[in-house]
Amino acid sequence: MNENDFSSYLVNIQKQFFSGVPVTEISLKDICFEITEENEAKLIDGTVNHPIILKYPVKYSYQTIFLKKLLSILESGSTSSEIADTIYEHYVRVLNSKSDVYYKHYYLNHNDIITLEENPNLISDGTTGLCTWQASLHLAEWCIQNNHLFDSKNIFELGSGVGLLGIVLSKKTTAKEIWLSDCHSQVLNKLCKNIKLNTTDYKIIDEIDLEQFDLLKSGRTLLKAVSDGVEGQKTFGVKLFDWVDVSTPGLFSDLFCDYVLAADVVYDSSVFEHLLRNAETLKSFLKTIEQTESLHYRKLDCVKPKVLFWNQDTPIELYAVYSRRRIFIDYGVPRNDTKRNYYGGHLI
Structure with missing residues (x-):
């Protein structure tokens, strides 16, 4: 996948993730196909590690399911690069996070x-x-x-x-x-x-x-x-x-x-x-x-x-x-x- 295609897929995934679209409806397989370690980092920074999500979190159980699905796809061998340690670190962070207030975000641009x-x-x-x-x-x-x-x-x-x-x-x-x-x-x-x-x-x-x-x-x-x-x-x-x-x-x-x-x-x-x-x-x-x-x-x-x-x-x-x-x-x-x-x- 070239960088332009990756950027387009990432924006689409961000729109869905930010607004809490059911994870089963988010097509992560396409963006994960032969993904590079650099793009893995972009995917994480554009979703669970995005500054807006860190300040105004979507439901943590939702983030956990999202990361679990992402790890499952990556661990299935769809990429030749190693899975970045930061993905596992964010999974543990999200899994242990709690909040009484949750947000959704609607991406206009x-x-x-x-x-x-x-x-x-x-x-x-x-x-x-x-x-x-x-x-x-x-x-x-x-x-x-x-x-x-x-x-x-x-x-x-x-x-x-x-x-x-x-x-x-x-x-x-x-x-x-x-x-x-x-x-x-x-x-x-x-x-x-x-x-x-x-x-x-x-x-x-x-x-x-x-x-x-x-x-x-x-x-x-x-x-x-x-x-x-x-x-x-x-x-x-x-x-x-x-x-x-x-x-x-x-x-x-x-x-x-x-x-x-x-x-x-x-x-x-x-x-x-x-x-x-x-x-x-x-x-x-x-x-x-x-x-x-x-x-x-x-x-x-x-x-x-x-x-x-x-x-x-x-x-x-x-x-x-x-x-x-x-x-x-x-x-x-x-x-x-x-x-x-x-x-x-x-x-x-």
């Missing part, structure tokens, strides 16, 4: 990597909002590939979770205002942490102590930051918002939105009636639109990954839903892993 504190479990503390889901990655990629739509626009996201979509928008679009929202205290705590971690070019001008969470009402600004750039001042913030309060008069009287976004928020049918007054699945969601005189929709082509990485086996349907005043885009993501059909989507 060599100099721009989004770091998110996430919970390793899909569901914890009664919420699914403490980790990044496939639909969020797809929507983030869609926004990157259609970033011209957001020039100087105001954006509001529902159910922002740990913040991937909003942070991507702040880095890859020229949106004027980006407001993220959620209603779960622990999710909002992580969301605010992640925004501060990834937006060092913004200055925080307002922040609420989440110890007071039980006293706060929907619509309250929890974090507000501004940044002065060549496009003018940009705003990035977080609001507490529970959908059951959607009809509250004056809830967001101070907020004007060009687009409303959401990813993977309709997995629970109990929230549908607050989203579009519908308690069924995606099919019923679309049927409701058909029955609403002021709305109509059309199916759009989904995007292929160019920047972010996600499991392309996840079935996704993308729709544009139009009204006289705004556009609403939703895609259904059936999930069968819990023996129920869940649907996630995004709104614009």
Whole structure:
């Protein structure tokens, strides 16, 4: 394998490793074929020994499985060079490491990597909002590939979770205002942490102590930051918002939105009636639109990954839903892993 091919493979493996893609889905055999000792070192320094991973570690059990698979391939004789001692040393280091906090990292380019504190479990503390889901990655990629739509626009996201979509928008679009929202205290705590971690070019001008969470009402600004750039001042913030309060008069009287976004928020049918007054699945969601005189929709082509990485086996349907005043885009993501059909989507 020549150096150009190796560099290309390494970037692909980094994207997967950083974001915690299951090790069984990472093709290490190709990069390990006739690998040199020098490139072994590059592979280790680009994954488990990368400065970002050392400071903000992905789950140590995940790193252990990754190194175990790598050693298994190398020990099988796929390379003529000796296995570097440093690989075994890092395996022992990782095996004996512990942490209560874990991260995932989303590779935008060599100099721009989004770091998110996430919970390793899909569901914890009664919420699914403490980790990044496939639909969020797809929507983030869609926004990157259609970033011209957001020039100087105001954006509001529902159910922002740990913040991937909003942070991507702040880095890859020229949106004027980006407001993220959620209603779960622990999710909002992580969301605010992640925004501060990834937006060092913004200055925080307002922040609420989440110890007071039980006293706060929907619509309250929890974090507000501004940044002065060549496009003018940009705003990035977080609001507490529970959908059951959607009809509250004056809830967001101070907020004007060009687009409303959401990813993977309709997995629970109990929230549908607050989203579009519908308690069924995606099919019923679309049927409701058909029955609403002021709305109509059309199916759009989904995007292929160019920047972010996600499991392309996840079935996704993308729709544009139009009204006289705004556009609403939703895609259904059936999930069968819990023996129920869940649907996630995004709104614009």
